[in-house]
Amino acid sequence: MDAVDEAQRYQDLAREEALQNALSRNQGEQLIVEGIVFCHTCHLPLSEARLQAMPTATHCVDCQNIEEKQQGKRHGGG
Numbered sequence: 001m002d003a004v005d006e007a008q009r010y011q012d013l014a015r016e017e018a019l020q021n022a023l024s025r026n027q028g029e030q031l032i033v034e035g036i037v038f039c040h041t042c043h044l045p046l047s048e049a050r051l052q053a054m055p056t057a058t059h060c061v062d063c064q065n066i067e068e069k070q071q072g073k074r075h076g077g078g
Contacts, residue, residue, distance in 0.1 A: 019043050030058055039063050
């Protein structure tokens with residue numbers, strides 16, 4: 001592993017730690033780390049299109065769809 005790989009690994013670990021800290025503090029709010037909004041479920045950044053369509057989104061489109069399907073099954077739908 002060279003220095004660039006090591007730096008990238010360190011940056012990834014630091015971001016994951018920041019996400020975990022944000023998750024523990026902000027269950028109902030957006031996870032914003034370094035100015036980027038992350039999905040509560042998969043921890044991937046929300047797309048610009050998603051944030052333009054729903055500026056207060058806390059989940060990416062895929063995770064939101066899964067959540068809605070699961071809620072529908074719990075409430076007798078689907």
